[in-house]
Each structure stands twice: as structure tokens, then as C-alpha cells.
Amino acid sequence: MVLERLVARLAEQHGRTGAREPLEVRIFLVDAVEPGAGQVYRTDQPDWFLMNTVAGQISAYSGVPDGGPARAGAGPSFGEWWQAVDPANYPGPDSYAPRGQYGRYLRSVLAAVQESLPPGVRLRCIKERAEDVVRGAGRYRLTLSGGERLDVDRVVLTTGHASNELTGREGDLADFAVRHPELRYIQGGSAADMPLDDIPAGSRVGVIGLGLSFYDVMAALTLGRGGAFAERPDGTLRYLPSGTEPVIVAGSRSGMPLHARGHNQKPPTYSYRPVLFTPERVRAHRPWGPLDFAEHVYPWLKAEIDLVYYGTALRRALGTDSAARFTDRVTSAADTGVPQVADFAEQFGLRDQSPLDLDTLARPFEQQGFTGPAEFRRVLRKEIEQDLANAAEGNVDSPLKAALDVMRDTRWVIRELVDFSGLTARSQRDDFLGWYVPRASFLAAGPPRVRLRQVLALLDSGHLHIVGPHTRYDTDAATGRYVVSSPRVEGSALAVTTLVDARVPDPDLRRNTQPLTARLRERGVWTSYVNREEVPREGVHREPGEAYDTGGVAVTRSPFHPVDHEGRADEGMYVLGIPTEHTRWFMQVGSSRPGMWSDFVRDADRIAEHALEARPASAAVRGAGERPAERRAG
The missing domain is CATH 3.50.50.60 (FAD/NAD(P)-binding domain)
Known part of the structure; x- marks a missing residue:
């Protein structure tokens, strides 16, 4: 996506200046497995490895088709591409594709980007591993696994999943x-x-x-x-x-x-907009300082989940008008604090709907013991069959599956509240990463x-x-x-x-054994992000409180420059995606909705914009000022 936005911006720049100002930009795309598709979506993997997002809701272009050829900034969604290249076997926009098929789509996006390069811009794809990046004399020298060295002005590092030391x-x-x-x-x-x-x-x-x-x-x-x-x-x-x-x-x-994903009933461009769980509502009741997830954030999120859960049940039982009036009543009540959504549902005549308990859903056998494997298997089958029945109803018509989709649809709200020490150190470690994230992964990412x-x-x-x-x-x-x-x-x-x-390794800079990551860590170019609390004392004086070393790469806010061991931001280098997990949240994203600029696209575009700014490379490293570990929300 960074590459797509770089070329789209260069094309826009060329369109403004025409042939008067040759661009003269060289871009190198380095990937050890398969440039374009990468490791996770490499095209030679078997088709039994499936995605968990439907084909129609995925795009790797930052814009929709506009009648012209596919190019950086405008191109088909994955589903549209699949239907065009293989109409006889395309199973439809609500199907789940093999990962290798998505890799072939990504290769087609890369080809379209290459074909849309404006004059003076050259792109070279290199199938090698980047072994080291060293800054010197105002530029960066990349050492590749084949021995080649590249001298460049900007470096974007999107190194993906970690390979951790076993401890x-x-x-x-x-x-x-x-x-x-x-x-x-x-x-x-x-x-x-x-x-x-x-x-x-x-x-x-x-x-x-x-x-x-x-x-x-x-x-x-x-x-x-x-x-x-x-x-x-x-x-x-x-x-x-x-x-x-x-x-x-x-x-x-x-x-x-x-749990299984609910049968998709939503169009590709659908985006749920929360009415209770918004950054503004949360911050209205906690306008300063880091948040406590359990006290300040989760109650609003749970209210939003309940709103959809009971609202869907009301729509099914009493009709759309009742559900709409219920939503209006709850929303009005939220002006004075977190509403008790279940109580409003009962007032509207919904009395037999079981409460939604995320703990019980995520840990259904927590309070049970079993006399043997046969008994457990019977109970397990019942749980799976019930989940399948809920999933078959769909992510609009099933109260449960519609409600759990809220956990996916409001990730952007959570990111805005928790990223860069938005939570206290204890709450980030215990309440958010220790309690909420495992349950959200179980219930909403199936x-x-x-x-x-x-x-x-x-x-x-x-x-x-x-x-x-x-x-x-x-x-x-x-x-x-x-x-x-x-x-x-x-x-x-x-x-x-x-x-x-069968667990994806937790991103942890301290344990990552990948050669490039290890070298950047050893030289102090990459450092682990620490959430440091400050305890107020008399007057304005503050003293250090609890600290939580997250293991994520410490970066500035957008455009995400790494912060070194001396607290300096390297403004010629950018780090995006999984290595920054825990500094930010939910960085394992590989696509966006068609035509919608999610954080995935915006982050990439901001890096592309900054990387193309004309500035002397010798000024690439500057003091970060306020260290990211000390930043506070608000």
C-alpha cells in the first residue's frame, strides 16, 4: 500500500508539472519470498489455506475503478478482479478465497503499479532478504542477502511477522x-x-x-x-x-x-458507525491523562455491542420501527453516562433475550468439569452446532453475530484511545492485552x-x-x-x-531473531516502546510511576519514524505494521474496504507523502522532543 500511494502521488505530481520537471525517482521493492504477494500470500501455497474476510470486502487499491486502466490510485477490489480473471470459478463476493489467490491479486496490483509509473520513475523488484540498514553520510545503505548494496534516501520497513527466540x-x-x-x-x-x-x-x-x-x-x-x-x-x-x-x-x-464468522449480509462498502462508543464520549468523561481500559473504555464498547445485540433482536421480534426508537432512546440516555442498554430493551418489550456475556462466550467451559472425553465431546459438539446456527443466520440477522461484528467495526475507536500510551501501563498490560484482546480475537476474528x-x-x-x-x-x-x-x-x-x-508469534522486538531486526536493535536504531506512567505530586511536579515494556518498536506518531536509544526520531526511516504492535494496536492488516480510506490506507499515504517531500537527507535524524513513551492522549 505504501508503494501504491507513492506511485499515485508521483503520478499526481507529474500531472501537475507535466514534462517541465522530470521526477527522477527510483524505488526498490525488496521481499525475500515473493515481491508483491509476500510470505503470507505467496502464490505457490496450497488452496486449502483460506482467508477469513470475504472477497468482496477486500481491496489493495486506494481508489475504486474509474473507467480507466487499473493503476496506482484506482483499481478493482479483490472480488471484482477474481470475477474478471476467472468468471467460471468465481464463487461470489461473500466467499472466502485461498490465500494464494489473494497473492495473485496482489501480484496483479504490483503489475498495474509498475505499468502506471510516470516518466522518470523507476521501480525495481528484488527477491532477496534485507540483511541490514545503516545510515551514513546522509543516506542509508541497504545490504541484501545476495551481497548487493543499495544507497537510498528513504527506507520503509514493513517486515511483518516475527521469528522469536524460544524461551x-x-x-x-x-x-x-x-x-x-x-x-x-x-x-x-x-x-x-x-x-x-x-x-x-x-x-x-x-x-x-x-x-x-x-x-x-x-x-x-x-x-x-x-x-x-x-x-x-x-x-x-x-x-x-x-x-x-x-x-x-x-x-x-x-x-x-x-468461533465462525457470520454469513455475510453486508455490502462491500458497508461501514458501521458507532453511536455510543466514540472517542468523544469516552473523553468527555475522562478529558485528560491515560485511560483505564476496564473503567473508562470497555463500558462504552460493551454498551455499543449491547445496542446492536438487543436492537437486532427487537427488529426481528417487533419490527424496524421499534428497533429505531430503542436506538434513539439509548442514544439520548448516553448524554449523561454509559446507558444500561438491557434495561431499555426490556422496557421496549424484549424480556426473554439472554444477556450477552463475552467472558462466557469466549470461555464456555470455564466453570465445568467432565467425567471423561466422551462427555466433553458431547458438550463441545453442542457448542459448535450452536455457533454454526448463529453464523448461518448472518451478520445482520443474528443478534449475536451482528453484535460481535461491532468488535471488528470499532477497532479504529480503540486504536485512537489506546495507541501511544493512551492507557495506563497496568491497564494496557492487564485489562487490554491480557483480558480484552484474547477475547476479541476469539469472538470476532474467526x-x-x-x-x-x-x-x-x-x-x-x-x-x-x-x-x-x-x-x-x-x-x-x-x-x-x-x-x-x-x-x-x-x-x-x-x-x-x-x-x-499453532499460534502466531507475539511481536516482541526483544526476542525477534530476524537478522535485520536484530541488527537494528543491537545498534539502538530500533528500541522497545515503554508505556511509562507519571504520578502527579504537589503542584505540577510529576514522578515516574509504573512502566510496561511492550516489545513493540518505538515510533513517533504518523508518519511513524523509529525512535532510537537516545530518544531521537530518524526522519528518513519509517516502520509500519506488525513490528509496531503494542506501540499501536491491531497492525496485522493487509487490505482495506473498496474505496474506503481506513487507517491502513491513511498510514501508508502519510508515509508516501513524507517520503516524497524535498528535504536534505543530512537532516534525517532529529530530536524526537517528547518521547513517544511519555505521550498522553487528549
């Missing part, structure tokens, strides 16, 4: 496999890059986590081994094994696979419905065991095996010979 429990599990050569420990990362083909048929595989990556591992070890799913007359799936599969033994803290249907089929066939809540992954020195078990399910322990960590 703690993960380190112990990996070391156990080193001491027992017949075992395998597969570190967390992209399932498409894991050595899953090496796992023997018929062996047991322990899988850590039941999130999105779990579904990828599950697909690779079933569909990827030649298995197939057939639909029964009642609409359920039956698994047809190939005989070459291993047996999957999976679990997580919740013991419940990630897979297509077909994945949950496949889970049921594999549970029935015996190719998948989900052991239960609070899953443990232990080592047994006596047998030389890993053991997967749930303390809540009697007799659940199963020995496995392979352990796969």
Missing part, C-alpha cells in the same frame, strides 16, 4: 525434542511454511492453540494428505480419509475452536463456517481430538513423549510424538 515453556518443549530425536517440535508461524509433510501417517500430533492457525494445520494434515469432506443429505459433513493422515490432538485455554463443519466431521471420524479447557502440554521423560491433557476432563491425557505450535 520459557516453548523453549523447554523444543529442548525436549532435541534430546529425543524421534520427536518433533514445530515452532509457531505460518502453517504454509511448517514442515508438516514430514509428520508420519497414523502418528499423533499435538497442536497448541485452537485459533486461525489451528484451522490451517488441520486442513494441511487432512485435505493436504488427500482426505476429503462429503456433504450428507442433512447438510453435515463426513470425512473421507486417505489413510495417510496423522491423528490431531488439539487444545487451548478455552477448549473451544475459534474462520469461515466450513471450518467448524469440518471440525465436527473430524471429531466424528476420530482424526481429531480436542482434549478440553486449560490444555496442558507436558513432557514425559520415562516414555520420551509429549503428553497433551486437560485438568478439567478426566482420562483426557494422550501421548504424542509431534508438537505443533
Whole structure:
């Protein structure tokens, strides 16, 4: 997106100046896996790795088609492109595409950008890894894995997912496999890059986590081994094994696979606008200083979720007019504080709607114990079947799925409130990252419905065991095996010979082993962002309070220059995306809605604008003034 906005701005500049002022700009796009598609969307991966956003809601262009050729600033959405290049096999805008197909779309976007370069602008794509970036003599020297060195004036670093040093429990599990050569420990990362083909048929595989990556591992070890799913007359799936599969033994803290996305009923350009959970309302009641997420932010977010939940139920039960009057009444009440939305719903005649409890939804078995795997499997099936029923109703008509979509649609509000020490150090660590983010990921970032249907089929066939809540992954020195078990399910322990960590590594600059990141960290060019509280004393004097080292790369506000160990911002360098997670929030975004300038597009455009400003490179490093760790919202 940065590249797209660079070229779009250069084209605009050329249009204003014509041939009088040649632009003379050289751009290098460096990617070790596949320029354009990158690692996650590389085009040679199997089609069983699916996206979790429908095709019609995705675009990598900053503008919609305008009748001219696709180019930087104007081009088709992913769904429109897919329909144009493969109309016979296009499953529609509400379908979930293979990641490799999205990679092919991204390659087409890159080709369109290349074809729309204005005179004097050259773009070179380099399939190598950037090993180092060193500033000197007013410029930056990039060292590539093939030995080439590039001297440039600006550097944009979007290095993506981390590769972390294994420490703690993960380190112990990996070391156990080193001491027992017949075992395998597969570190967390992209399932498409894991050595899953090496796992023997018929062996047991322990899988850590039941999130999105779990579904990828599950697909690779079933569909990827030649298995197939057939639909029964009642609409359920039956698994047809190939005989070459291993047996999957999976679990997580919740013991419940990630909830399915609701059937999409929203047009591609739909954008929900909150009426209760807005930055203005939150700040009206806390106009200064860092926020406490549990006290100041979450009550307004929960009220917004409840507004949609009860409003949808009212619309279904009593009609659109009742739902609209209910929304107006709640909104008016919000002028004096967080409204009790459930009470208003009851006043409007909705008395049998169960309250929405995010904790119970995210941890459905938290208060339960089970006499054995058979009992847990029965309860688990019931939970999955209920989730599928809710998802089938759709993300407009299902009160639950419509409400949970609010958690996705209001991410921009949360970012505005929590980024750059918007929360106190304790609240960011405990309330937000420790409590809310795991629940939001579980409830609002799920897979297509077909994945949950496949889970049921594999549970029935015996190719998948989900052991239960609070899953443990232990080592047994006596047998030389890993053991997967749930303390809540009697007799659940199963020995496995392979352990796969199906969790995306948490971004952490301090543990990242990627060569470029490690070198920038060691030289103090990249530093870890610290949320520092200040405790007021008498008068205006403040003293240091609690500090939380987030592990995210410390950057300035837009356009996101890294801040070095001396507190200086490097104004010729920009850092965007996953490396800055925890300094900012929810940076793992790879697209925008068609024609809509989300933060994804705005961030990229601001970097493009700044990078093209005429300024002496020798002045690239300046004092950051107020350190980002000390910034406060408001």
C-alpha cells in the first residue's frame, strides 16, 4: 500500500508539472519470498489455506475503478478482479478465497503499479532478504542477502511477522525434542511454511492453540494428505480419509475452536458507525491523562455491542420501527453516562433475550468439569452446532453475530484511545492485552463456517481430538513423549510424538531473531516502546510511576519514524505494521474496504507523502522532543 500511494502521488505530481520537471525517482521493492504477494500470500501455497474476510470486502487499491486502466490510485477490489480473471470459478463476493489467490491479486496490483509509473520513475523488484540498514553520510545503505548494496534516501520497513527466540515453556518443549530425536517440535508461524509433510501417517500430533492457525494445520494434515469432506443429505459433513493422515490432538485455554464468522449480509462498502462508543464520549468523561481500559473504555464498547445485540433482536421480534426508537432512546440516555442498554430493551418489550456475556462466550467451559472425553465431546459438539446456527443466520440477522461484528467495526475507536500510551501501563498490560484482546480475537476474528463443519466431521471420524479447557502440554521423560491433557476432563491425557505450535508469534522486538531486526536493535536504531506512567505530586511536579515494556518498536506518531536509544526520531526511516504492535494496536492488516480510506490506507499515504517531500537527507535524524513513551492522549 505504501508503494501504491507513492506511485499515485508521483503520478499526481507529474500531472501537475507535466514534462517541465522530470521526477527522477527510483524505488526498490525488496521481499525475500515473493515481491508483491509476500510470505503470507505467496502464490505457490496450497488452496486449502483460506482467508477469513470475504472477497468482496477486500481491496489493495486506494481508489475504486474509474473507467480507466487499473493503476496506482484506482483499481478493482479483490472480488471484482477474481470475477474478471476467472468468471467460471468465481464463487461470489461473500466467499472466502485461498490465500494464494489473494497473492495473485496482489501480484496483479504490483503489475498495474509498475505499468502506471510516470516518466522518470523507476521501480525495481528484488527477491532477496534485507540483511541490514545503516545510515551514513546522509543516506542509508541497504545490504541484501545476495551481497548487493543499495544507497537510498528513504527506507520503509514493513517486515511483518516475527521469528522469536524460544524461551520459557516453548523453549523447554523444543529442548525436549532435541534430546529425543524421534520427536518433533514445530515452532509457531505460518502453517504454509511448517514442515508438516514430514509428520508420519497414523502418528499423533499435538497442536497448541485452537485459533486461525489451528484451522490451517488441520486442513494441511487432512485435505493436504488427500482426505476429503462429503456433504450428507442433512447438510453435515463426513470425512473421507486417505489413510495417510496423522491423528490431531488439539487444545487451548478455552477448549473451544475459534468461533465462525457470520454469513455475510453486508455490502462491500458497508461501514458501521458507532453511536455510543466514540472517542468523544469516552473523553468527555475522562478529558485528560491515560485511560483505564476496564473503567473508562470497555463500558462504552460493551454498551455499543449491547445496542446492536438487543436492537437486532427487537427488529426481528417487533419490527424496524421499534428497533429505531430503542436506538434513539439509548442514544439520548448516553448524554449523561454509559446507558444500561438491557434495561431499555426490556422496557421496549424484549424480556426473554439472554444477556450477552463475552467472558462466557469466549470461555464456555470455564466453570465445568467432565467425567471423561466422551462427555466433553458431547458438550463441545453442542457448542459448535450452536455457533454454526448463529453464523448461518448472518451478520445482520443474528443478534449475536451482528453484535460481535461491532468488535471488528470499532477497532479504529480503540486504536485512537489506546495507541501511544493512551492507557495506563497496568491497564494496557492487564485489562487490554491480557483480558480484552484474547477475547476479541476469539469472538470476532474467526474462520469461515466450513471450518467448524469440518471440525465436527473430524471429531466424528476420530482424526481429531480436542482434549478440553486449560490444555496442558507436558513432557514425559520415562516414555520420551509429549503428553497433551486437560485438568478439567478426566482420562483426557494422550501421548504424542509431534508438537505443533499453532499460534502466531507475539511481536516482541526483544526476542525477534530476524537478522535485520536484530541488527537494528543491537545498534539502538530500533528500541522497545515503554508505556511509562507519571504520578502527579504537589503542584505540577510529576514522578515516574509504573512502566510496561511492550516489545513493540518505538515510533513517533504518523508518519511513524523509529525512535532510537537516545530518544531521537530518524526522519528518513519509517516502520509500519506488525513490528509496531503494542506501540499501536491491531497492525496485522493487509487490505482495506473498496474505496474506503481506513487507517491502513491513511498510514501508508502519510508515509508516501513524507517520503516524497524535498528535504536534505543530512537532516534525517532529529530530536524526537517528547518521547513517544511519555505521550498522553487528549
